[in-house]
Each structure stands twice: as C-alpha cells, then as structure tokens.
Amino acid sequence: MTETVERRLTPKGEATRNRILDAAIGLIAAHGVAGTSTEQVRQAAGVSGSQLYHYFTTKQALIRAVITRQADAGPGAPAPGALDSLDALQAWADAAVERQEGTGGRCDLSTLAAELSTGDASSRGEISAGYLRWQGVLLEGLGAMRDRGVLRPDADLDELAHALLTALQGGSLLAQTLGSAEPMRASMRSALAYVRSFAAEPGV
Amino acid sequence: MTETVERRLTPKGEATRNRILDAAIGLIAAHGVAGTSTEQVRQAAGVSGSQLYHYFTTKQALIRAVITRQADAGPGAPAPGALDSLDALQAWADAAVERQEGTGGRCDLSTLAAELSTGDASSRGEISAGYLRWQGVLLEGLGAMRDRGVLRPDADLDELAHALLTALQGGSLLAQTLGSAEPMRASMRSALAYVRSFAAEPGV
Numbered sequence: 312m313t314e315t316v317e318r319r320l321t322p323k324g325e326a327t328r329n330r331i332l333d334a335a336i337g338l339i340a341a342h343g344v345a346g347t348s349t350e351q352v353r354q355a356a357g358v359s360g361s362q363l364y365h366y367f368t369t370k371q372a373l374i375r376a377v378i379t380r381q382a383d384a385g386p387g388a389p390a391p392g393a394l395d396s397l398d399a400l401q402a403w404a405d406a407a408v409e410r411q412e413g414t415g416g417r418c419d420l421s422t423l424a425a426e427l428s429t430g431d432a433s434s435r436g437e438i439s440a441g442y443l444r445w446q447g448v449l450l451e452g453l454g455a456m457r458d459r460g461v462l463r464p465d466a467d468l469d470e471l472a473h474a475l476l477t478a479l480q481g482g483s484l485l486a487q488t489l490g491s492a493e494p495m496r497a498s499m500r501s502a503l504a505y506v507r508s509f510a511a512e513p514g515v
Numbered sequence: 516m517t518e519t520v521e522r523r524l525t526p527k528g529e530a531t532r533n534r535i536l537d538a539a540i541g542l543i544a545a546h547g548v549a550g551t552s553t554e555q556v557r558q559a560a561g562v563s564g565s566q567l568y569h570y571f572t573t574k575q576a577l578i579r580a581v582i583t584r585q586a587d588a589g590p591g592a593p594a595p596g597a598l599d600s601l602d603a604l605q606a607w608a609d610a611a612v613e614r615q616e617g618t619g620g621r622c623d624l625s626t627l628a629a630e631l632s633t634g635d636a637s638s639r640g641e642i643s644a645g646y647l648r649w650q651g652v653l654l655e656g657l658g659a660m661r662d663r664g665v666l667r668p669d670a671d672l673d674e675l676a677h678a679l680l681t682a683l684q685g686g687s688l689l690a691q692t693l694g695s696a697e698p699m700r701a702s703m704r705s706a707l708a709y710v711r712s713f714a715a716e717p718g719v
Binding site for chain 2: 472480485
C-alpha cells in the first residue's frame with residue numbers, strides 16, 4: 312500500500328514525506344516507538360496535521376513506513392551483492408560493533424524488531440519482510456562465495472545466514488540492555504568464526 | 516524491594532502472590548506486556564482489586580516481579596553450577612530450540628527483554644540483573660571447564676558467555692518474528708561451535 316502512494320508523489324510531496332519519516336526516525340531513536348506520538352513527529356517535521364494525515368493516516372502506517380525505510384536503507388542494511396566475500400562480511404560486522412559503541416538511541420531494523428516483536432501484529436509483516444530481504448542479500452553473498460570456492464560445497468548457506476542475522480539481533484539487544492558493545496563484539500566474532508569454519512582454505 | 520515484601524509473606528500470602536504471578540505470565544505469553552492489563556490479571560488470578568494492590572501497587576511493579584521470577588526460574592533459566600560441561604551446554608541449547616518449536620506465545624527472559632528493551636526504563640534494571648545472573652552461571656560453568664582442561668587456557672570466557680547469551684536472545688527474537696525455529700537452531704549451533712573451537716581436544 313505504501314508503495315502505491317509513493318509512486319504517485321510529486322518531488323515536493325516525496326520531500327515532505329521524507330521529512331516526516333526523518334523526524335519520526337529521530338524521535339524513535341531517542342524515545343522508542345511507544346514513546347513517540349504523531350503530534351511530536353508533526354512538530355519535529357514542521358508540517359500541519361492535515362499534511363501528516365495526507366501521508367500517514369495512522370501512527371501504525373507511519374511506523375510501517377519507518378520499518379520499510381530502515382530495512383531498505385537504515386543502519387546495517389546490506390546493499391544487494393555487497394556481502395559476497397569474507398572481508399565484506401567482516402566489515403559489516405565491524406560496522407555493527409562500531410554503531411553499538413556510539414552513544415544515543417538507535418532506530419534500526421534490530422531495535423524496531425525488538426520493541427515490536429510482541430503485541431503489534433500490524434508491523435510484524437514489515438519487519439519480517441525486512442529480515443527476509445537482509446537474509447536474501449546474505450544468501451546471495453554466501454552463494455557467490457561458495458561458487459567461487461571460498462566456502463566449501465557442504466556449507467549450509469541458510470544456516471550461516473541465520474547465524475549472522477541472529478548474531479546481529481542478539482548482539483544489538485543485549486548491548487542495549489547491558490549498556491555495552493561487548494555482547495555485539497562477541498556475537499559477531501562467534502558468527503564470523505562459524506562462517507570461516509566452512510572456508511575451503513582453513514585459517515582465512 | 517520485592518525481596519523485602521516476600522520475606523514478610525505468610526505461606527498463604529505467598530501462594531496468593533504466586534497465583535497472581537502465574538496469571539500474569541500466562542497472559543503476557545499470549546498477549547505481550549503491552550497487551551496485558553492488571554484488570555485481566557486480577558480476573559485470571561481470581562483475586563480482588565485490593566488483594567492485587569496489596570502485592571503489586573502498580574503494573575510496573577507486577578512486571579518487574581514477573582521478570583525476576585522468569586529470570587530466576589522461567590524457561591531457559593540455568594541453575595547455578597548446571598552448565599559446566601559441553602554436554603550440559605548442548606542440552607541447554609537443544610532445550611531452547613525445542614521451546615521454539617512449540618506453538619503459542621512465550622514469557623521468558625528473552626521475550627520480556629525484547630518487548631521492554633526500549634522505553635520502559637523501570638524494568639530494564641530487572642532485565643539486566645536477570646542477564647547478569649545467567650551470565651554468571653555461564654561464566655562459572657565455562658570456568659570449571661577451563662579448570663578441568665576441557666577448554667584451552669586462552670579461551671576468553673567473557674566472550675564465550677556473551678556469544679551464548681546473544682545466540683539465545685537473537686535466536687528467540689528472529690524465530691518469533693519469522694515464525695520458525697530455524698533461526699534458533701542456527702544461532703545455537705553457531706555459538707556451540709564457537710565454544711567447541713576453544714576445546715583442548717579438537718573435535719569434542
């Protein structure tokens with residue numbers, strides 16, 4: 312539904328819609344989804360109530376658009392074809408640890424998934440879709456590595472993709488809960504070591 | 516604070532308090548924290564409003580007590596000294612996968628941490644305390660394994676404990692989001708393989 316609306320927007324309309332999304336993302340990073348009201352988003356974006364309503368008729372519609380935006384282009388979102396070497400995977404993992412070392416709140420797919428994992432069925436579809444897209448990028452990259460002979464033919468790519476995504480999700484949530492980047496550092500080292508244990512040449 | 520109250524309870528009072536907690540845990544498993552009201556808990560527990568208030572003056576106090584109960588004795592909670600061998604760790608991981616294969620909602624430390632990771636500062640202390648206790652049990656077990664020569668002297672126990680906890684947390688959240696036990700199976704296999712990569716005898 313969101314896509315249909317986007318296609319019809321003028322450049323000016325798209326700029327306004329993006330301004331609203333940017334404002335929502337900033338507020339959610341600081342206060343979480345539950346702690347962010349549409350009135351706060353309206354004020355932060357500098358739009359009228361009817362403008363906000365024109366783009367997002369409900370808070371749920373706004374949150375769904377935030378999830379889709381962050382899954383597609385937010386922190387940690389892998390570009391298609393980007394994760395097709397052990398070095399690229401390592402850089403992706405290092406970036407996740409680095410984000411965790413920064414102060415302040417976050418509004419990325421991991422934190423959105425955590426807060427909305429229970430109760431809010433309306434946003435679960437967008438979160439699942441976001442994860443399936445990330446999983447697809449990982450599978451594509453791992454498949455390319457196996458085809459090039461970097462990974463052994465017996466590597467279970469689905470399992471490796473899951474191991475990397477759960478490491479990101481678990482690392483993010485525990486790092487946030489315990490106020491330390493160490494859980495993310497450990498989860499990423501562990502998952503990368505698991506991927507490397509299927510390398511055709513040991514010790515890469 | 517909760518402990519002080521508990522110490523003063525008569526056996527009958529403790530039974531009532533436990534009945535309230537059991538009712539809350541059942542409702543949270545089905546509807547999440549946000550979707551559970553104290554009135555629903557009161558009805559499910561079969562107590563009066565003043566009885567409920569006697570034990571838990573606010574919903575937040577009730578939720579904090581649920582977190583502490585589930586961290587101490589809920590699904591996945593490791594008993595002190597219990598995780599001191601590779602077989603014991605494997606059994607703990609297998610049980611986590613098995614829980615994920617079951618249908619219906621969950622109210623364990625992982626799902627509580629996910630839902631309450633943002634916004635609700637009042638419960639974060641209990642969640643952190645729960646995780647630190649689990650981490651302590653893991654560190655104790657991993658330390659015993661290193662002392663017995665099962666793990667190599669250079670094994671970083673803090674890192675291994677974090678890797679296991681983040682695997683549990685990430686596996687739980689992604690399994691719930693995607694409606695499949697596969698993420699938990701992959702995260703646990705990956706974390707256990709990482710622990711085993713520090714075994715003194717390769718291939719155990």
